[in-house]
Amino acid sequence: xxxxxxxxxxxxxxxxxxxxxxxxxxxxxxxxxxxxxxxxxxxxxxxxxxxxxxxxxxxxxxxxxxxxxxxxxxxxxxxxxxxxxxxxxxxxxxxxxxxxxxxxxxxxxxxxxxxxxxxxxxxxxxxxxxxxxxxxxxxxxxxxxxxxxxxxxxxxxxxxxxxxxxxxxxxxxxxxxxxxxxxxxxxxxxxxxxxxxxxxxxxxxxxxxxxxxxxxxxxxxxxxxxxxxxxxxxxxxxxxxxxxxxxxxxxxxxxxxxxxxxxxxxxxxxxxxxxxxxxxxxxxxxxxxxxxxxxxxxxxxxxxxxxxxxxxxxxxxxxxxxxxxxxxxxxxxxxxxxxxxxxxxxxxxxxxxxxxxxxxxxxxxxxxxxxxxxxxxxxxxxxxxxxxxxxxxxxxxxxxxxxxxxxxxxxxxxxxxxxxxxxxxxxxxxxxxxxxxxxxxxxxxxxxxxxxxxxxxxxxxxxxxxxxxxxxxxxxxxxxxxxxxxxxxxxxxxxxxxxxxxxxxxxxxxxxxxxxxxxxxxxxxxxxxxxxxxxxxxxxxxxxxxxxxxxxxxxxxxxxxxxxxxxxxxxxxxxxxxxxxxxxxxxxxxxxxxxxxxxxxxxxxxxxxxxxxxxxxxxxxxxxxxxxxxxxxxx
Ligand code: ATP
Ligand code: MG
Numbered sequence: 257x258x259x260x261x262x263x264x265x266x267x268x269x270x271x272x273x274x275x276x277x278x279x280x281x282x283x284x285x286x287x288x289x290x291x292x293x294x295x296x297x298x299x300x301x302x303x304x305x306x307x308x309x310x311x312x313x314x315x316x317x318x319x320x321x322x323x324x325x326x327x328x329x330x331x332x333x334x335x336x337x338x339x340x341x342x343x344x345x346x347x348x349x350x351x352x353x354x355x356x357x358x359x360x361x362x363x364x365x366x367x368x369x370x371x372x373x374x375x376x377x378x379x380x381x382x383x384x385x386x387x388x389x390x391x392x393x394x395x396x397x398x399x400x401x402x403x404x405x406x407x408x409x410x411x412x413x414x415x416x417x418x419x420x421x422x423x424x425x426x427x428x429x430x431x432x433x434x435x436x437x438x439x440x441x442x443x444x445x446x447x448x449x450x451x452x453x454x455x456x457x458x459x460x461x462x463x464x465x466x467x468x469x470x471x472x473x474x475x476x477x478x479x480x481x482x483x484x485x486x487x488x489x490x491x492x493x494x495x496x497x498x499x500x501x502x503x504x505x506x507x508x509x510x511x512x513x514x515x516x517x518x519x520x521x522x523x524x525x526x527x528x529x530x531x532x533x534x535x536x537x538x539x540x541x542x543x544x545x546x547x548x549x550x551x552x553x554x555x556x557x558x559x560x561x562x563x564x565x566x567x568x569x570x571x572x573x574x575x576x577x578x579x580x581x582x583x584x585x586x587x588x589x590x591x592x593x594x595x596x597x598x599x600x601x602x603x604x605x606x607x608x609x610x611x612x613x614x615x616x617x618x619x620x621x622x623x624x625x626x627x628x629x630x631x632x633x634x635x636x637x638x639x640x641x642x643x644x645x646x647x648x649x650x651x652x653x654x655x656x657x658x659x660x661x662x663x664x665x666x667x668x669x670x671x672x673x674x675x676x677x678x679x680x681x682x683x684x685x686x687x688x689x690x691x692x693x694x695x696x697x698x699x700x701x702x703x704x705x706x707x708x709x710x711x712x713x714x715x716x717x718x719x720x721x722x723x724x725x726x727x728x729x730x731x732x733x734x735x736x737x738x739x740x741x742x743x744x745x746x747x748x749x750x751x752x753x754x755x756x757x758x759x760x761x762x763x764x765x766x767x768x769x770x771x772x773x774x775x776x777x778x779x780x781x782x783x784x785x786x787x788x789x790x791x792x793x794x795x796x797x798x799x800x801x802x803x804x805x806x807x808x809x810x811x812x813x814x815x816x817x818x819x820x821x822x823x824x825x826x827x828x829x830x831x832x833x834x835x836x837x838x839x840x841x842x843x844x845x846x847x848x849x850x851x852x853x854x855x856x857x858x859x860x861x862x863x864x865x866x867x868x869x870x871x872x873x874x875x876x877x878x879x880x881x882x883x884x885x886x887x888x889x890x891x
Contacts, residue, residue, distance in 0.1 A: 259285050259684075262533050268671055268681070275684035276711075283312070283685065283714060287525045291564075292327050293318045294494050297521075303712045305739065308732045311498050312522035312714045319492035320501060320524050321361060321398045324563035326492070328354045336568045339542065340387050341587055343434040343574035349591075352387060354566070357394075360387070360483075362490035364395035367482045371458050373426055375400030375493050378503065380424035380456070382415055382446060384408045384433030385573040388462045388479065389549055390559055392428050397501060397520075400493035404503040404515070407550025408433055408440075409851050412448035414875040419453045421515055422503045422721055426458045428479075432465035436578035443469045450475075497521025503721045504552055506658040507852045508876035510742070510760055514730070515721035516552075516658050522714030523556075524564055526662040530683060531561030534652055535595040535624055536669050544570035545597040545626070546584065551852050552658040553628055556715075557597060561662070576602055582613035585644075589617040596644070597626035597654075600636055601853035607639040608786050608809055614643050624669045625651045630854055631755050631773040633780045637676040655679035655755050657741065659731065661715030664688075665753050677777060678754045687711040690747055691735050704746035704769070706759050708738040744771050761857050763792030765800050768835050772857065778831035779804060782824055784812025789847050789855045790838065793864035801839035803864035805886065808843060817843060840864075842890055846882040859883060863890055 259282060262268050275282040280300040288296075297316035303309065328335070333355040340350040352360070373379060379401050383389040389405075396403040404422040406415050408430075419427060427450070433440045443461065447470075450456055459476045461469075471478070501520045505513035535543060543562055547553035549571075562569035570591055576584050584606065588596060606613070625645050632640075632653055641651055650669035656662060664686050665679040672680050682688050690698045690705035698705045716739070720727040734740040744756045756762075756771025763770045772790045779788040787807045795801035806824070808815075821841045828836050848856045856877060862868050868887055874880065 260290055260529065260532065262668055262671060262684075265671055268668060268684075271684045272682070276687060279685060279711065283525065286529055287313060287521075290528065291318070291525065292323050297497065301712065305712075305732050305737050308728055310712045310716060310718055312519075312712070313497035313525075316497040316521050317494050318497065318521060318524070319398065319495055320520055320560065320564075321394050322492050323524055324394065324560060325354060325358045325361060328566045329358065332566050335566065337563060338387060338390060339568060339570045339591055341570060341572045341574070341591070343436070343578065345579065345583070345586065350387060357391070359488040360391045361394045361398055362488050363483045363486040364391050365398040365490040366486040367460070367479070368395055368399055368401060368426070370482070370486070371426065371460070371477070373399065373401050377401045377426070378422050378424045379403050380419045380422065380427045381405045382408055382427060382429045382442065383462065384430060384435070384442070384464065385548060385571055386430065386462065386464055387571070388428075388430070390571060393502070393549070393555075393559060398490060398492050400495055400499065402500045402502055405550050405555070406505070407548055407851055408442060409435075409548075409550075409878075411875060412445045415445060416449040416452040417875065418505055418513070418515070419449065419456060423455065424453075425455055426460070427453075427456050428460045428462070430462040430464040431469045432467045434465060434573065436575045439465050439467070441467070443467075447472070495520050498718070502555065504555060504658055507551070507850045507854060508873060509850050509854045509856055510758065510858060512873050513876065514726065516717040517719045517721050518661050518715065519718055522716075523661050524560065526685075526713060526715035527556040527561035528564035530662045531557060531567070532565050533668050534654060534663055534666050534683070535597070535626070537562070537565055537567050537595065539566075541594040541623075542568050542570065542591050542621075543595040543597075544572070544587070544591070544593045546572060546576070546602065547597070547599070547628075548852075552661070553597075556662055576606060580613065581606060581609040582616055585614050585617040585619060588619055588622065592621040594621055595624040595626070596622055597628065599629040599853050600627055600632040601630065601849070603627070603632070603636045603640050604787055607636060611643065619644060619646070622649045625649050626654055627651060628654045628656070629852065631757065632677060633773070633777045634676045635780050650674055653677070653679045655743075655753070659717045660713070661717060664709070664713075675752055677773070678748070678752045680752045682753070685713050688745075688753065689738060690745060691738070695735055701747050701749050701751055704744065704756065704771075706734070707741045707743045707745040707753075707755070708735050709741065710738055758857075761791065763790070763800050763802060765792070765802060765835055766798045770802070770832075770836055775802070775828060775832055775836050778828045778836075779806060779824055781831070782820075782827055784808050784815055784820060785824070787847060789857060789860055791857050791861040791864050793861065795839065802836065803860070804838040804841045805844050805847060805860055806841055807845065807847065842886070844882070844886050844889065846879060846885075848883050848886075849878045850876045851878045860886075863887055
């Protein structure tokens with residue numbers, strides 16, 4: 257039996273037990289068998305959560321691009337590494353082989369060097385989902401520069417804050433980007449952001465939309481001519497396993513985003529290992545994760561994890577709604593996608609549309625479906641399972657965070673029996689604990705509490721860039737000697753985990769702890785409801801009461817609202833209990849979301865408490881107009 261590839265439930269339990277009993281041996285075997293190291297480690301792990309300080313594969317030497325690209329040339333040089341699918345289906349897709357990827361990475365790496373970037377320098381990447389984005393990240397890694405990718409939908413202010421926070425001296429962008437039927441002026445946003453970023457010396461500009469942009473002499477340079485002239489040979493910089501690989505900001509759902517620092521060796525081992533098992537990737541498969549590379553999901557499961565396994569990974573520039581709501585399924589058919597990984601927000605928005613958008617396409621290539629980012633509600637789960645997976649492709653509901661680097665709790669498809677809305681079992685090496693409010697660990701099954709992790713895993717973030725104190729306070733201070741995730745979870749009678757929502761959002765009504773996910777789940781089951789969000793607000797009698805914001809499906813909009821309220825209340829009573837019935841139900845046309853598609857409940861909380869003077873950090877908010885509308889109609 258190999259630790260690396262888990263084939264059935266018995267093997268999972270064996271491997272899991274080993275990973276807990278002898279974690280060092282376990283990870284050493286995984287790391288030795290499947291990766292290329294220039295020098296092996298002196299020690300597998302040293303850790304101290306009180307500082308906190310975590311080191312994996314100490315003194316080992318490697319370059320992650322050798323693992324993601326070079327070493328595949330012997331056996332897979334002509335294999336497609338990246339399939340790039342453009343925004344417009346009329347434009348041709350690109351197939352970049354491993355051999356070609358290496359050339360592109362080396363050329364880009366030489367351009368970085370020629371422009372003064374060296375090991376340890378920070379480079380901000382603000383690019384749309386075009387091949388240059390993947391190549392730029394790998395080029396940084398090739399020469400030991402630290403990339404900080406900022407999602408190219410962020411505003412100038414959000415970009416400037418992140419660029420400065422990460423001390424970037426170079427910025428890589430494009431003249432513009434295509435998203436659905438829109439063209440965004442990225443260069444204009446960059447110009448505005450850089451007014452506040454004095455440390456950025458050079459801006460490399462990729463051409464994508466061919467717009468007529470102003471090039472700032474001395475600062476801006478067109479990328480392509482530099483690439484054309486660069487050599488396609490570039491020796492990889494030899495990195496220490498604990499050298500930083502990248503900085504990436506969290507989504508900002510709960511507050512000011514945190515610049516998480518991920519290091520090289522452990523991150524590589526863990527993302528590769530989880531990718532292989534959680535997607536059951538086989539050599540000929542085509543894998544597609546629809547996330548933007550600007551989020552951790554894209555870093556770990558579009559780029560590093562798949563490439564470390566020599567996989568073919570799809571990179572999609574567009575959006576699910578353009579040219580119509582069948583776009584995802586058209587791409588699945590076109591590239592015969594075998595593993596498809598997306599977010600509940602996308603599933604819910606597609607489930608609202610006519611089913612013909614799905615039925616038009618041949619989805620028979622699909623073998624595994626994934627979900628990430630938020631709890632997936634039961635109705636969306638079934639829609640995904642029935643219509644996309646046709647009841648034959650297991651769904652992996654993967655729970656993890658920017659901070660964790662890789663998937664932590666998830667079914668393994670064809671191995672772990674699924675249970676809708678449950679992330680099920682911890683991945684080998686992951687030791688979850690549920691804690692009560694007093695800091696005691698809840699043992700046994702059928703308990704719920706705050707989700708912590710008791711033991712380090714290789715891809716955990718090592719610090720918040722420039723603010724180790726905040727790192728310690730946020731993750732290691734709530735519970736002694738444990739990493740606190742900020743999420744609440746329950747463990748059912750067989751030991752399966754269900755994430756119930758963020759602990760900050762847990763509402764205590766008349767002394768009962770209520771998670772947001774199970775209540776929203778009950779509301780969403782109503783046939784007229786498309787999506788909902790529950791928050792708490794202060795109440796004279798109950799201490800706290802619940803406030804529900806509900807989006808109706810088009811078909812439900814003509815219904816009598818009072819009747820709907822009654823039915824929704826009944827549904828909550830039946831499924832969760834009368835205690836969970838909201839004090840108020842407001843019908844809205846949209847919910848405030850982060851740019852990664854998550855509901856920003858902290859804003860709804862303010863509205864529910866009638867305290868909208870200061871909404872906090874809204875720089876990552878996608879749709880500010882919805883907020884005004886909700887405030888108006890709440891009065
Ligand atoms: P911030 O930390 O800045 O508030 P964020 O937590 O939204 O933002 P991410 O790191 O992108 O930033 O998201 C991780 C969070 O997303 C988890 O802590 C959890 O709340 C939620 N999440 C991710 N996947 C799942 C899942 N499969 N089931 C339930 N919740 C999930
Ligand atoms: Mg978070």
